[in-house]
Every structure is written in structure tokens, then in C-alpha cells.
Amino acid sequence: MTTPMQVLQHEGHLRKYQTSNVVGEKMRKKSISEKIEVQLQKVGSLRRNSTVGGYEQVRENPLWKQSYSEPNEKSLDVETCLPSDLDRPLDNEHPRTVPFSLLDACNDLETSPTSGGGNFRWKLFAAILALAVLGLSVAVVVLVAGKGSGTPSDSPPPPEGSAAYPSPPLPPPSLSAELVPTSVSTAITFSSMALSSLDDAPYEASFRAAFKRDLAAFAKVSPSAVMIGGIVSGSVVVESTVIFEDETPADTFASALSAVDVTQLFVSSETAEHAAGATVGNIQVTSTPPPTPAASTPAQPSQLSSPPPSSSSVSDCWVVIHGKVLDVTAWRDVHPGGAGVFRCGQDLTPQFQAQHGDLASLEARAAVRPDKVRVLGDVEKQEEAEQAAERRDGFVEYDFSQVTRQAAPGNGNQFKTLIYLELKGAWDSAAAFVNVKTEEDVHLWCSKRPTLSGARYCECAEPGTGSDVCARYALLEHSAVDELNKDLDAANQKKKIYPMSNTEGYLAMSHYVAGETATSWLSLWEDGDMAVVPGVGRYDHQRSHFEVKDAAAKGVSTAEEKSTRHGWLTKSIHAFNNLYCQWGESEADCHKTANRTRMVDGISLMKAAAGPNALEMSDTSISGGSFLHITGVTDVDSLVETDLYNYDNPFVMDADDDSMGTSPAPSNPDGMMGEEEHTGDENDDDDDMATIEGNVALEDLLDKESTTFNGIGVVKEQLVAYMDTVAARCPNFPEIAEWADEESNGEIGMQLRVVAILLANDVAPKVFQLQQGSYDTHSSEHTKLTSLLGDLRTGVHTFVRAAKDCGFWDDALLVIFSEFGRRFEENSKKGTDHGWGHYLVLFGQHLRRHVYGFDVHTNTSALSNLVPSHADSFNASLSTKGDMHMRTDIEAVNACILDAMALPGLWRLGDCPAEMRLRDDLPAVPRFDETEYYAVAPGNGSDAAPGQDVPAWDGDKGYLDDPLTAAEVLHFSRRVGYSPKSLELEKHLESNYTGAPITLGQAISRLLDEESIHEGQTRTPSALMQYRPRSTSGISLYSDELQENKNVWDDLLALPYPCLDSFEVRVRRWGMESFFDMTTLTVTAGGIEDYKSTGAVSLASEYVGREAEVLQELQRQATVGYLPNAVYNAGVEYKNLKTRVSTTTGEVTIDDVDSADWYQTVMWAADVKRISEVTVEHILESWRCDAATGTYPNDPAVSCDPKCDLETLLNVSLQEESAFLKEPGWRGQDGQRASAAWRILRECTQMREIDEDRSRFEKERTLAVDAALKNDMYEMYLYDFTNPKTGLRARMTWFFLNWFATPLSAIGDSFSLMTQQYNTLWSQVLGNYRALARDMFTDPALRLSLDQLEDVECGTAPVENFAREYFERFTVGLEGHNEGDIKRLAKALMNCKDDYETANQDLMTPGIIFSDLNETVWTLTEADQRAVVDRVLDFKKVATEPPVAAQRLCDKLYKEFATSPPTRSSDTLSLALYPPAVVECAKRLYDNDYEITFALQHILEDKSNFKAQLGQKSRWPKSLIFGPYIDFEVEVTTAMKTGLQNVGMPIFEPQDVSGYDLDNVWTLDRVAYAHEFLAGKPLKTANSWFDKSMFADIDTAHSALAAYRIPGTSDQYSFVLHVCDLELFVPEEGEDMEHIFNATHVFQTTSGKFARYTKWKHAVELAVTNVCQFLA
DSSP states (O other): OOOOEEEEOTTSOEEEEOSSSOSSSSOOOOOTTSOOOOOEEEETTEEEETTTTEEEEOOSSOOOOOOOSEEEEEEOOHHHHSOSOTTSOOBTTBOEEEEGGGGGGOTTOOOOOOOTTTTSEEEEEEEEEEEEETTEEEEEEEEEEEEOTTSOOOOOOOOTTSOOSOOOOOOOTTOEEEEOBOSOOSEEEEOOOOOSSGGGHHHHHHHHHHHHHHHHHHHTOOGGGEEEOOOOBTTBOOOEEEEEOOSOTTTOHHHHHHHHTOOBOOEEOOOTTSOTTOEETTEEOOOSSOOOOOOSSOOOOOOOSSOOOOGGGOOSSEEEETTEEEEOHHHHTTOTTOGGGOOTTSBOHHHHHHHTOSHHHHHHHHHTOTTTOEEEEEOOOOOHHHHHHHHSOOOOOBOOTTOOOBOOOOOSOSOSEEEEEEETTOOOGGGTEEEOSSHHHHHHHHHSSIIIIIHHHEEEEEEOOTTOSEEEEEEOOHHHHHHHHTTSOGGGOOOOOEEOTTSTTOEEEOHHHHSSSTTOHHHHHHTTOEEEEEEEEOTTOOOOHHHHHHHHHHTSOTTTGGGOOSOHHHHHHHHHHHHBOOTTOOHHHHTOSSSOEEEOSEEEOTTTTSSSOTTOOSSGGGOTTSOOEESBOSOHHHHHHHTOOOTTOOSEEETTOOOSSOOOOOSOGGGOSOSSOOOSSSOOOHHHHHHHTTOHHHHHHHHHHHHHHHHHTOOTTTHHHHHHHHHHHOTTOOOGGGGOOTTOOOHHHHHHHHHHHHHHTTOOOSEEEEEEOOOOOSSOHHHHHHHHHHHHHHHHHHHHHHHHHHTOGGGEEEEEEOSOOBBSSOOTTSSOOBOSOEEEEEEOSSOSOSBOOOBTTTTBOOHHHHSOOGGGGGOGGGTOTTBOOOOEEHHHHHHHHHHHTTOOOOTTTOOOOGGGOSSTTOOOOOOOOGGGGBSSOTTTSSOOOTTTTOOOOOSOOGGGGSBOOHHHHHHHHHHHSSSGGGGTOGGGGOTTOOSOOOBHHHHHHHHHSHHHHHTTOOOOOOHHHHOOOOOOSOOOOOSHHHHHHOOOHHHHHTSOSSSSOOHHHHHHHHTOGGGEEEEEEEOOTTGGGOTTTOOEEEEOGGGTTOHHHHHHHHIIIIIOSSOOOOEEEOSSSEEEOOEEEOTTTOOEEETTGGGBOHHHHHHHSOOHHHHHTOOHHHHHHHTOOBTTTTEETTEEEEEOOGGGOHHHHEEEETTTTEEEESSOSSSOTTSOGGGOHHHHHHHHHOHHHHOHHHHHHHHHHHHHHHHHHHHHHHHHHHHHHHOGGGHHHHHHHHHHHHHTOOOGGGGTTOHHHHHHHHHHHHHHTTSBHHHHHHHHHTOHHHHHHTTOSSOOOSSSOOOOHHHHHIIIIISSOGGGOOHHHHHHHHHHHHTOSSOOSOOOTTTTSOOSSSOOTTOOOOOSSHHHHHHHHHHHHTOOSSTTSOOHHHHHHHHHHHHHHSOOOOOOTTOOOOTTOOOHHHHHHHHHHHHTTTBHHHHHHHHHTOTTTTGGGTTOSBOOTTHHHHHHHHHTTOOOOTTHHHHHHHTTOOTTOOSSTTOOOTTTOOBHHHHHHHHHHHTTHHHHHHHHTOOGGGGSSHHHHHHHTGGGBOTTOSSEEOTHHHHSOGGGOOOOTTOTTTTSEEHHHHHHHOOSHHHHHHHHHHHHHHHHTSGGGGBO
């Protein structure tokens, strides 16, 4: 396990790494331009260092106090410089002295004279380190010389391998360093001198590296055994810690150190001739021991509840947890997780909370181990105000005006274009790449993944005993696979594993990526076009999508994410563009100050830009032409500032344009853009058209391709030209069908085809960003991966082939990555849960290696250290927690990608290890030191981050009585609804309104009064919407607890009804016997159970020719919500006859009615009416069986099994709505399992296995209902969201739809389930959140989307998906739970008492909420479920704060309706890390038992964050659709769905499980579509309000336009007043004042009412389509 390495991050972040956790979660950031002020707080032996976010031991040893700026370090040759008596024992009575005169003999040292009057001064950085190891004493001397403080430098360290450490001059020979041992500890502490600013960070890092090398060289230990920690700053010396440890204590020097607890701190001592306080050379001499140096700022002592220990009893290892100072010296040596988990001298609260829980858990653990854990005292909680002030991200502008661009650093060996492909959702790379080195690895891969691996690739080589079915699994031989598959159907056929050459026998590929197909990746591997990086992961070991995705985009730890700006690719490319010429650019073009055109930097396809991504910009500080990214913008506010809405989106950009993401088209350079618009909806490639004719699959692929092109919003004009060019340049360019196979959905294949077409046309940005979704495979993983990896395999292989044919393969690097990996062991739903390490895959030409990586544990790239062992996943000492072990840091991979592209490195990523450089002879490009180019110091300039300068609200509500301006009314209405008409406030926008103005208080009261709150709340859903899908999965009671305690009432209501629904039973139930000639009814043998293929009946003679009436009667009696179709036999299957209904007369006609099969028509009709009203009584009656006759009472001709009579198996109470198993127990009365009641119940009701036809039939009629319900559901949704009377309810429904994001596609497009969820939300969103949370806990749609709808059999690992999301998304968020809580809730949802999962730390970790390891949590009954929900909603981190769930809900409501409250220097964050405004909202919410309107009122009354921010918040894209429909009273039609689809917000289809994020939802293509929409129906409707007669004379015009008169003028009008704040209007180029209609001027200069009317229409158009419409 790697020890912590504290790194001073050059961009102003403090980084602390360790293997499994991020130390110091709440990193703070100081201004780059300022020196870091280290506040040292000393109480006894404790000293707080607020800069590093930790606590340090202060020993009574002298520390030097030095002041200097830039050290030039040199590590001495230890063998020459060390004294000769190293073998002499070292103790307090015999201190060792090393005269400086001895250092003259040290090799490679040169004497350098001082200069500049003492500007260069001698520094002894870390004096002499004595190491007592196995009887050997070792000393290492390190000298540092540096410039004086007057000459700071921002230069980064020299490149690796250069003369990094210039030789310093020697100190006076009379000075000596004395070795003074102190108390023993595993922490080896050294004294280091101060660094004056962050600019010195690289030297600190360089010293660490040199120190490690020297120590390793002499002590003959691996460099990984030493990690040097410590942050020094200002002129104050801060103690630092070096912790030595290793994974194998028996073999290493590091473990020996830990065992003998040797610690030495060496400092200078005065000599006899120097008195205390004197100065020798440049070293101040102090008395022994000197006082601890004063801090650079006044100390603020922490408060201890008990006296601190004296210096003589200072513990060897103490830590701070939950404010308690603990002596853990004795405990760490026997700690189950190893001594390495204790980072002596640091605050380990985040780690403890993640593993064990809250303060109560700590106290309980300490109480049972008084001899091992001593509580020394309490440390007062640090002021969160300081944290917040330092954490706040200042807005920094860059100034490159003094930079002369240098020639591009590339030498031709670098890659020119990165194709950065994200597998979103975290992919299970263990399904594709397998460690086959040892029998144990193979056995674990087969046994821990029985359905994912074992059943497909393995055989039992050694039978087990007892419950162990197999003692050893082995992989099937290829010949055995072929032989077995002869007798197996396609679904059960075995698969092969393919060894990967050049991996020393470690690696193999599975059939997913290396199947015996033409697109196998094995051929790419053998050709050297492919490489892997095994065990890629993050030090923080986070498993949350929501925590990791932002950090991954920025290339930092989760702790640093909030204080880091911009995606890591963005930052590097931004630096490159400003410091260097473009590759291939002439010097003349490079140095142009205007009209410099170049290629766009990045293109993001599909959804890759609609979320956190490596090309994102955090603010506009790197815009202005220095970074050009198509599709990605941060927010619409920046659009207002930059006048960005010319959406031609050409590839070649004007680099001097001040746009953020694109710019107006240049004059068609190189013929890249054509004149004719091409939308991408048509395909103009004749060859493709000839190919796809009549081929539905290919038409679908073309449609996906068209969607992809439109998704990037760039290829509209040139699609045809590009296709033609590709054909000419690449004669063998793959046909469209070759980019996907029969197992693929074509998503990524089509994206890669787009990239190939663009690259073949020389459209080569630095980055293409792609994304393939749906890798969050918590269930049914094999089925999902078959499609996903089939698409990926085929797309990638075809792309490589195209790249070679088109000649751009040498320049392209394709990287496939994921945010993290997945759990190694499969769960009960045949999927895998969130994990840690995964395989990253590279494709490119001339790659140096097949397997890349750099093991952070051993600092080597040996394959034995790079390829994770499967056994490591279950090694508790490695803290892998059942996950693939992390071997290589993802940040190192990112650094190597920049290195391979000759782009500037970043301090946040570190260096690319030499072993990981992707190609030989790559050019060296210096890191980007951004501090050299700041135009405004962070936090000191006027361009503060939004909201930073907003004064805190003092609580005075007098402003609520102030009248709102027209613009404030407009923006208030858009915040709480979609239009001023939502509150009937539109009259306040009219200039000629003479009534009393409305105040904010009045507006809030009107919004939240009882009538408004309950408007539209209750309604009676149609029978169609009440239809409940029938379940054929059965009632399964898999445990004793379920059998005894589960109420199966709801399960009964979901059973197929009627149990066996014959034709006769159906027509009798519907009263339709007279419609048919029942004498003609024939059913083949067993036909009653064969619902699709058998039976015949004729219509009654009187209905022949009246077939439409039969269908209409079926609708009245059964389908209710829709007219059923007549069915005909199409040979292989039955299909619907086309039925037409006249919109004027209602007449029904049926095409080819003579071919109708009336038996199947009746059987296919869904009995919506009956099922929507079905009761348990109906179900019981339907399943009743006469035991005497063995027939159904309702249909004596049909036999039945009496044992399946539900009333014989269950005790049912209709009054109490309960149904419990009569005879619990695993075995029946005869002692056999087959006769157990639970087993009979399951077999009788589990129709999808015993009655495939019935199961298929139930699915068919559910699909029929869903198809009919779809239109009704859309109509209801659109009506709700465009009804002015329900504006707030619609806004809140949207809020919770986004909160409980349930993609329709994730629930099988079940509109029945989605309707149920929608109605639940619609009715409760303005009510009680506790009640809503309880209902959503069991919502079928939500459960199904998160793999938790059906019970699973005990004996397998629980599925974590719902439990994780329930905490992270729906309740307490990331700060209110840990992995232990997730495990316990997942287990509770499974309702199994025992643990069957392989033991791991999560399972043994007390939760924060569910902290009792001995407690069994249940969700069996409604009472159990309510208890779980209430427990989560009521959880508080501390009694004085409101529950975490209440804080999180308020935080989300603030972000939705107001702006996120900024954290000011005077603020104290809650323990859940929320600012005071949010906490106050949460108190009000919780005090009123989660009544949502109280939180809303608090937020709307917040002067600073609501009223003061009106007009400064972007609207949702959907608001740009709904709002104008209401504003302009546009007729609502289902065509609105298309508008929502085009702006990227389709109904019931969030972009991912985290919902939409307003900060990155506005991609350029969505902005373009929004403008296109505004220019359509809204504009047309607005223009219809006026006609030319209004402009016949000036008086008529004044009267007609009175409502639009600009205040303060007499003759100027603007329609902008109706749709925008006039001050926010952004004029288009060349039309600065065209939105204002100056009546006097127009009538003086324009003749004719039509011409005047035309000018007004133009002004209306500018207003309606302006970007100011995007603001609220």
C-alpha cells in the first residue's frame, strides 16, 4: 500500500494522495499571487497546519527558521559524504556529528560564490537522516542552495534525466550538523526550510524524487518504500512526515523500519565559538532546544477538553478523528487493515467515516480497546469560513499579449488527433480482459462470476465438497468448446478465451472483443495497433458516478474538483494555442494578430458534451479564440456576453473571434463550407441509397448516422461533399453496414464513422470526444455487453481499417476509458456493481508496448506488478473491497496522452512516467505554468466569480414590499413557472399598464396561496392510465423471513388475470357472445394455453360487413383508451390490419377486412377496463380451482391444478389488504422441498418459465396498452406543462422528474409504469416530501430502472444500484452516507438475513446511518419501508443541524429556482458542507415536517440569492419550448415533442441517471435548435398580433404599440419588453438598433404602411429569437 504523498499543486491546490482515500477531503486554495500563510496552532504537542488541512506533532527539537525564495537542490552522494563510523550505535548519549568540512570531499560538488550582496544563501534543507535498520545506521545528507527572496521564479523543474540539481556552494567548514535522536516512531520526521510561494512547488517535488533515489540507492530498498510528505511555506518551517511501509513486511527495508520504530530528527547545533542568536554564514544559530518558530499569522489555539500530554509522553502515532485526538500507537500494529491506514499526525475523519461511521462509532470502538486506543483530547472544529474562502474559485483571466508564439514542439512523432471515447457508466473490463497467469486467477474469474464467466468459458476441473460445488475451475479448451457447442442452442453456447501475445502469459481476451469474427481485436493486438493499461484507477477509490465524473473531467481527485477549473484537455490545448504555433502552420500565419484561421480544437459528438467532460470550460477565461470547441458551452450567460448565436459552426475557425465555442463562418476557406443547407436528414450518397433500399437495418443505421451528424451541429452543408471526397481518397472506405454487426446497436460505430469521414477530409481537430452509454450494468450484464461490446468491437476495428486506408492512422490515437471499474464478483441480478480499477484500451500506430502502466505500489512497470491479480480483489489488506485492484493512476495515463500529442503537461496530472511514454522519440514539451500568464490575481480583480460579491442577506424582509420592475416580473415568472401568464402577471409587462405594481411579497403570496397550490393537483386518470401490467415472474419468497412476514397483496394484484383467459371467457365477460357464431369456434389441442397461434371463429352473420362495429364494441368493453386493430395471419406471425378513423365523421374503415382473424383479434385485445379495476377478489376467483373436478368454476371445460388455488396457499384478508403464506417453511409436511407452500406458489405463478406462450401474450397486450397510452401520456404532459394555471406544479414536477431521473428506455419503454410515476409526482410535488419519498421508495418504474423491482433468491450478492442511488441522488447525497450504508440498504432490499457475498471491507464497515453491524434492516412490510425512509430523512450529522436530506433538498431547490448561495469568508459550513442559507432553508423545511412549500418560500424570499439574481440565470432548454407556447398562446400539439427532442430534452428521457445539469445542458446544437424553434411558431404567432393597418398613420401606430413603448420615451417601441429585459438584449451584428421601432423616424423616412409594418415585424423577429430569451 502506498503511503500518503502530500503534493503542493502548482495551480493552487493542495493535493494529498494515498491508495484508497483522499486525505484532507476539504482542500483549500490560496491566491496564487500571495504567499501561503501557514497558521500553526500549538496546544501541547499538537500543532494545526491549516494549509495542508491536517495536524502535526511538534517535538521539542530545534527547527530552523529560514527565509528564501527559490532553492536549487542537490542531493549529495551518500557514500562519499557520510561519516566513517556508521556502524556505531546511535543514542542520546552519543550524538553523531558530521563536520561540514567532510562535505568538501563529496563528489560532484562545486563551490559557487555568492552574488548580489548575499542574494544566494546557504540552506541546510533536511540535515542528516539516520536510519537504524537491522543493526545498520545510515545517514543521508542533503544540501540545498537557493536564490534570495528577491528573485522569485516560476520556472518548472528541469526535464527528467537532466542535470536537475545545480551544485550549491559549500557552507563554512566550521559549521557542523549534529545528529540528535528523538522519540521513536514509524514516522521519520525531517526539518525542511520554507518556500516563499506556490511557485516553488516544482523544486519541492524534485527534492522528494532526489531524496527517494538517494535513500534507495544506499539502503538498497525500492523507491516506493519512501514517500516524502510535507508542505512548507512562507518563512516558517513546518515539520513533515515520511512514512515507510510495504505490502510484504517480511521482505523489505520498509517493514523493518515499521518494526523497530526508528525516528531521527537532525538539526544544526551551535558550536562553542558561536553564541545563541549569532549567524554563521547564512545560518542562524539558536540555543538548544530553541522555541518553536512563530507562525506567519497569529496562532489561534485549538481547545482541548483535557490537558495535552507533555513532550516526554508524546505518542508515537496520533491522529484526529471526529475532533478527537487519538493515540493509536498500540492499535495500528494489530489493526486488521494494516498499520498503513494510519497517517500519523493527520485528520483521518473522512477515512474513518467512510469505513466505520460517526462519532458514536468511534467512541464505541475506543471504549472496547482502552489499552490500544487512548483519547488524548478534543480539537475544536476549524472555522469553515476559512475553508470556504480558500476553496472558492476565483475568476482568473489570462494575458498572453506579451507572448511570442514559438514553433510547434512536435517533431513528427506525436499523435495529431485524439479520439477520446468514454464508456459511460463504468465498464466491467473483467468481462473483456482476463488474467490467466495462475490457476487461482482463472478459478476466481470463473467461480466469482458464475453466469458472466463460469457458465460460458469454464469447466470444473476438480469437484468440491459440501457447499463448495467446485474446488477448481479451469478454462475450456478451444476444441472442447467446439465439441460442446454442437449440442447446445445459440443462447447457451460456450465461448472461447484468446491468449494475448507479448504479455508473458498474463492476459487473454474474451469473445466480447476477440470473437471469431472479422472485427476481432485480436488481429489489432497482433499487428501492434492496440495496447492496454491494466488496473487503471483513482487514488480516492470513489465509486460514485456523481462524484467522479466532474473530477475525472478535470483530471484531479474528488477532493480537488471544486477548486479546479476547466477540463484537463481544455487547459492543455488552451496553453498550446497561446504559446505555440499550430502544427503545420506557417510562421507568418502563426504571428498574425487578426484574421488568423485554424482548425477547431475539439468536436464532441452525441452526448459527450452534455455533461462533465475533459473539453469543458468552467468559465470564459480561456475563450477569446484560444480554445474552440464545437457543441460545448458552459452557460447561456456567456452567450449573452459574447453575442454567440451564429450557428453555421464551420470547422475552420477565426481564432481572433471573441466567441466561446465557435464563431461566424469565415469566407469559405479551402471550400470547406458550401452554400446549400443540408440538414442531415436526407442521405445524398447514391451508393448508400442503393445499398439500403429495402434494408430496414441499414436504414436504421443511416438514421443513427444522420442523428450523429446533426448532434455535432456541424456537417449540414458538406455531408454530400465529404462523402464524395471519401470515395475519391479512400476507395476501400468501409460501407455503412460494416460499422455495426448483428449484435450491435450502432451507437459508437456511427460516431466513429463520422470521425473517419471528417479525418479523411482533413477535418482534424486535436480532440474528438465520443461517448457510448449504458455500461452501468447492475443486471443482465451479458445481454447488455453483447450489444455494447459488439458495437464497440466492430466500430473500432472498422475505424482502424478506414484510418489505414485513408492515410491518417499514424496521426490518430484512440483512447477508450471509463470513470471507474466494476466489482469483480457478480451480484444476484447477474450484473456487477460499482468498483475501482479497470482496463483502459489504446489504439494507435507505432506504440512502444502492448501493456502500459506504472504500478504505484512498487514504482515499476513489470507485468507482474501491472496486471491485477484476481485474488487481490478479495485481499482485505489491500482495501480493494471486492474491486479490481488499482495499479496505474489515471492521471499518469492522462499525462502520457498529453505527452504523446506534444501538448503541454499540467501540474494537476504530474509527469508521464518514462516507462509509459506511448511512442519513442516523442518531443519534450514543458509543463504549462499558468501563474506566469495571469492578468488578474485570483480573487483580487473585479471579475469575481458569479455571486462572490453579492452581500449576505441580513434577514430584513422589508424589500418584499418593494415594487417589482417589469423585467423582474418577467424573470420571476420564468423562475417559478414558464411564463408571466402562469400567475396572470403579463399585464405588468405592458408599458401602458396603469394599475398598482406588484411587490415580490405579493407575487410569492399569490404563487403559494392555497388555491394556487392545489390547482390541478387531483384528477381522475383514465382507465388506460390505471392499467397495471401483468407480471409473469411469479411470487417468490426466497427466505424464512419472506415466507413468514411478507405481505403479497400487491403481488396478487399483478398476477395475470384471468388466470387462463379463453376466448369464451373473454366474450362472456365483455357481453359480446352475440357478435360471433360460437358454433364455429375451434381451438386446437392445448390451444387455450397457446395464445398466439391457434383457434378460429366466425363473425355472426348479422355483423358481416359491420366489422368496424365489432372493433368499436371491443373498445367500449375492453380496450377503452384506444380502438383495437383487427389481426391477420402473416404467415410467420400475426400482424395488425390497417385501421383508419375519419377525423370528421369518426367512421372506421379496415383495409382487407376479409383476411381478419377474429379469434386472434379478440385474444390480442387488452382488457384495460377490467384490469384497471381488478381487485384481489377478482384474482382469487380467477385462480380458483374445483378440487373435486379439477376444473375452473368459470370455465368447466378447462382443467386446472387444485394446488394452485391461491386460497389454499394464502391467508387473505380483504379488509386489512393482506395476504400471507399459510405454511412458512422450506419443506412441506412430507419433508420434501417440492411440497413446500412457497415453492408451489412460485411454480404456479411463475408463468414466464412454465408457460412461455402466456408470458409472451401478457407482454404483447401490455405493449398494446403502452402504445395506446403513449399518446395519452404525451398529451397530458404537454397540457400540464403549458397550462398557465399550473405553472409552479409543472416546474416542481419537472424538478422531481429530474431528481428521480428514470429514463423511459431503462424501464422497457413502459408507459404504464411511467404514467404511475408521473401521477405520483404530479399530485405530491407541492405537498409533503416525506410522503413523496415513501411512495417513491417503492415506485415500480424507479425500482425497475435501478434493478430492484423483483425479489431475488438469497444466496447471492445483493444489487447495490438502488441503494447507492437512493442515498446519493434521492436523499442525503455524498456527504450523508458511506459504503457501509449502501451495503446494508442493499441487503435490506434483498430481505435475506445472512450474508452470501464474499466478505469485504464494505460489508464489515459500519454505516453512518445504519451504524450497528449487528442490526438486520428489513424492507419486508410497509412499516419496514416507512421506517427505513424516515430513518434516512431524519439522519443528522450533529444534533444542532437539520437532517442532511433536508439540506440536500434545499440545496437542489436553490439551484433550480435561485442561485447556489456562495460561501463567504464569514460563513460556517454545516458538517454536510452546505452554506448557511441552505441550512436555514433546511431548518424551516424540517421544522414543518418536510412540507415543500416552506422551503420554496424561504428560497423565494432570499434577497441575495433570488431577487438580486433575477435575470442572471439560464433557463432550461425545455423552458424555451414551453414558455413561448404559453406567452404567444400557440396551439399545443404533439409536434411539441419534436421541439423538446431537438433541444436535447425528450419527454421522460433524461440524458443519464443523474438527470440534467443546467451548468452544461446548453450545447451549441441545442442553442441552434432553440433559435430555430423560436423563429417558427412563436414568431409566426407573435406576428399575427399585428397587421399593416396599424401603421397607416402615426397616431394609429402609437395606439397599437402602446403596450411596447420603452419607458422614458414618447415614440420608441420594442417587442423586447414582452420577452426580455431590454438591457439584456444582444443585437445582431449590423443591426444594433433594429429591435427598437422609432415611430417618428420610421414615419419620416418610410412611406407606405406595409414598409412600416415590415420594419416592425423585423423588430419583433429580433426580439422573439434573441438570446436574451434564454434568461430567467
